[in-house]
Amino acid sequence: MIGALPRRPVSGSGPIILLTVALVWLALVIGAPMATVFAQAFAKGADAFLDAFKDPDAWAAIRLTLLMAAIAVPVNAAFGLAAAWSLAKFDFKGKSLLLTLIDLPLSMSPVVSGLVWVLLFGARGWFGPLLEAGGVKIVFAVPGIVLGTILVTVPLIARELIPLMAAQGTDEELAATTLGAGGWTVLRRVTLPNVRWALLHGVLLCNARAMGEFGAVSVLSGHIRGLTETLPLHVEAVYNEYDFVGAFACASLLAGLAIVTLVAKTALERAGRVAAIKGSAA
Amino acid sequence: MPGFRLAFGFTLLYVSLIILLPLAALIARPWEHGLHGFVAAVFAPRTLAALKLSFTAAALAALANVALGLAIAWALTRYEFPFRRTVDALVDLPFALPTAVAGIALASLYGPNGWIGGALANLGLKVAYTPTGVFVALLAVGLPFVVRSVQPVLEDLDAAWEEAARTLGAGPLQIAWRIMAPALAPALLTGFAMAFARGAGEYGSVIFIAGNMPGVSEIAPLVIVGKLEQYDYAGAAAVGGAMLIVSLLVLVAVNAAQVAFSRRGER
Numbered sequence: 001m002i003g004a005l006p007r008r009p010v011s012g013s014g015p016i017i018l019l020t021v022a023l024v025w026l027a028l029v030i031g032a033p034m035a036t037v038f039a040q041a042f043a044k045g046a047d048a049f050l051d052a053f054k055d056p057d058a059w060a061a062i063r064l065t066l067l068m069a070a071i072a073v074p075v076n077a078a079f080g081l082a083a084a085w086s087l088a089k090f091d092f093k094g095k096s097l098l099l100t101l102i103d104l105p106l107s108m109s110p111v112v113s114g115l116v117w118v119l120l121f122g123a124r125g126w127f128g129p130l131l132e133a134g135g136v137k138i139v140f141a142v143p144g145i146v147l148g149t150i151l152v153t154v155p156l157i158a159r160e161l162i163p164l165m166a167a168q169g170t171d172e173e174l175a176a177t178t179l180g181a182g183g184w185t186v187l188r189r190v191t192l193p194n195v196r197w198a199l200l201h202g203v204l205l206c207n208a209r210a211m212g213e214f215g216a217v218s219v220l221s222g223h224i225r226g227l228t229e230t231l232p233l234h235v236e237a238v239y240n241e242y243d244f245v246g247a248f249a250c251a252s253l254l255a256g257l258a259i260v261t262l263v264a265k266t267a268l269e270r271a272g273r274v275a276a277i278k279g280s281a282a
Numbered sequence: 283m284p285g286f287r288l289a290f291g292f293t294l295l296y297v298s299l300i301i302l303l304p305l306a307a308l309i310a311r312p313w314e315h316g317l318h319g320f321v322a323a324v325f326a327p328r329t330l331a332a333l334k335l336s337f338t339a340a341a342l343a344a345l346a347n348v349a350l351g352l353a354i355a356w357a358l359t360r361y362e363f364p365f366r367r368t369v370d371a372l373v374d375l376p377f378a379l380p381t382a383v384a385g386i387a388l389a390s391l392y393g394p395n396g397w398i399g400g401a402l403a404n405l406g407l408k409v410a411y412t413p414t415g416v417f418v419a420l421l422a423v424g425l426p427f428v429v430r431s432v433q434p435v436l437e438d439l440d441a442a443w444e445e446a447a448r449t450l451g452a453g454p455l456q457i458a459w460r461i462m463a464p465a466l467a468p469a470l471l472t473g474f475a476m477a478f479a480r481g482a483g484e485y486g487s488v489i490f491i492a493g494n495m496p497g498v499s500e501i502a503p504l505v506i507v508g509k510l511e512q513y514d515y516a517g518a519a520a521v522g523g524a525m526l527i528v529s530l531l532v533l534v535a536v537n538a539a540q541v542a543f544s545r546r547g548e549r
Contacts, residue, residue, distance in 0.1 A: 007359070007360060007361060007362040007366075008360065008361060008362060009361070009362050009363075010361045010362075010363055015360075015361060018353055018356060018357055019357045019361055019363060021350075021353055022350075022353045022354040022356075022357040022358075023357070023369070025350050025353070025354065026354065026369060026372060026373070028398075029421050029422040029425060030372055030373070030375050030376065030422065030425075031372075032391055032397065032398065033384055033387035033388055033391055033422065034375065034379075034387070036387045036390055036391045036396070036397070037383060037387050040387075040390055078292075079292070079293065079296045081289075082288075082289040082290075082292040082293045082296070083289075083293045083296075083297075085285060085286075085289040086286060086289040086290040086293050087293075089283055089286075090283065090286050090290070092290070098293070098297065101297055101301050101302065102297065102301070104301060104305070105301065106476075106479070106480075107479045107483075107526070107529045107530060107533060108483060108526055108529075109482070109483025109484070109485065109502075109503045109506075109522070109525055109526075110381075110483065110485055110486070110503075111483070111485050111503035111504075111506050111507060111522070112308070112483065112503075112506065112522040112525060112526060113304075115308070115506055115510065115518055115519065115522050116304030116305065116307055116308050116522075117304060118510055118515065118518075119304070119307035119308065119311050119515055119518075119519055120303065120304060120307050122510075122515065123513065124513055124515050125307075125515070126307060147300075150300060151300055151301070151304065154300055154301065170283055173283060174283065177283065177284060182284065183284035183285040183288075186284065186285075187285070205377070205378075208377075208378045211380070212378075212379070212380025212381065212382075212383070213380075214380060214381045214382040214385075214485065214486035215381070215483075215485035215486055215503060218485070218486075218507070219506075219507060219510060232380050232381075232382040232383070232486070233382075235382050235383065235386065236382055236386075239386050239490070244390070247386055248386065248387075248390075251380075251382070251383040251386060251387070254379070254380045254382075254383045255379060255383055257378075257380075258375060258378035258379040258380070258383075259378075261378040262371050262372070262374055262375060262378055263371075265371075265374070265378075266367070266371045
């Protein structure tokens with residue numbers, strides 16, 4: 001083993017062509033759309049940009065978007081920890097089936113992730129008549145948007161935790177138990193500190209997806225202005241009214257969220273690597 | 283180890299309510315008008331055209347991403363250049379950027395007055411509001427899947443193999459084909475499959491640029507939305523179920539191919 005090749009400065013025609021192709025392509029498919037968002041948002045100056053946020057519906061959409069993240073992230077974090085605890089630390093039959101089911105939403109179209117809740121709770125859904133009799137509204141109301149968002153983001157935290165907790169094994173938890181620690185103490189003092197970087201990583205991804213989800217939420221929302229529109233749906237509605245500055249102004253908030261997510265994610269990955277190196281040195 | 287009952291119980295309850303129950307509805311409801319109803323919904327010319335567009339565009343975009351994703355992963359792991367870490371972080375942007383934002387940005391960029399669309403229009407090419415627009419949108423969606431599955435393999439690839447091959451007189455093409463390709467193939471396959479599955483179901487980044495003309499540039503998820511608007515739950519479930527089945531079949535095929543690859547590697 002001599003390990004991986006070290007990175008080399010670019011020299012020679014082959015590497016220069018390859019690097020140019022790679023960078024030009026990234027600029028085209030990622031840089032250009034991103035630049036478009038901000039260019040269009042400020043196309044008519046800062047005042048026009050700010051006007052987009054004088055619309056009370058925009059604020060209602062921002063509040064609903066924050067609410068989605070505030071529900072989906074903690075619920076899926078709790079699920080991710082419980083799933084990782086049982087899948088990574090114990091052996092039982094049907095493990096791979098359970099893993100497949102948890103991953104399933106990743107291969108589903110977001111529209112299908114919204115559709116399934118309509119099939120259950122819509123006007124002609126299995127539980128539709130029952131809900132109507134009880135006066136409860138799920139589809140075309142906030143609870144439906146919550147369900148769609150949760151389904152789309154289910155795997156994101158669990159997938160970060162399961163492989164890591166499986167690799168860490170049960171030695172440290174068993175040692176703590178032998179020393180008399182209860183289950184919650186073991187979770188709080190041993191397991192959580194060991195997985196904190198991966199958990200935060202999953203939380204970031206889940207948060208970004210929960211705030212930005214479009215397809216599932218679009219099917220379940222009913223598009224009632226000021227009531228059931230999240231920020232991405234508000235962007236669509238404003239865009240379809242040909243108010244491009246307004247649409248891109250709201251979109252620039254979401255693009256800003258994406259950039260903050262990436263910066264935080266990169267910082268987390270570096271912190272995680274440093275912690276791993278310190279841990280192996282200790 | 284404590285806590286199995288509580289953790290497993292909660293996991294099972296959550297999976298049942300959030301994944302299994304909805305899945306049961308998706309499996310059960312397409313058959314409400316019998317097998318005939320299912321066939322009529324999925325094989326109607328408009329639905330079939332949409333399914334074909336979604337899956338063909340996703341496959342072509344995933345193929346293009348295998349080539350370009352490999353080039354980007356290669357540049358990121360083998361070369362040192364200014365802002366390398368920033369470029370590396372930017373690859374994940376399509377994961378983090380809400381699809382509706384990408385959608386309106388692409389529509390504006392490739393529209394007749396956009397930076398790229400305007401230039402293409404001078405050449406007589408039209409991308410926005412055509413099936414090509416679907417393909418272009420999916421190029422961005424799938425890219426990070428390929429880069430992120432190939433990159434760790436390239437980073438771990440032991441240089442000793444390449445050195446040994448070179449010492450034994452292998453040329454660059456031989457090294458690429460005999461040493462690199464077998465090592466990278468499983469990761470490229472995984473990247474392809476994930477980009478394909480995501481692209482086939484993609485909605486937000488596509489609908490703004492596609493034009494959504496029935497039978498021409500209408501994607502499959504939009505057909506589902508249309509059926510739901512008409513309260514045709516069985517038809518919507520049939521198309522949604524068909525999409526999920528095709529995506530799962532592709533994932534199963536890719537898994538099987540990977541098992542075959544790793545067996546060949548052992549020999």
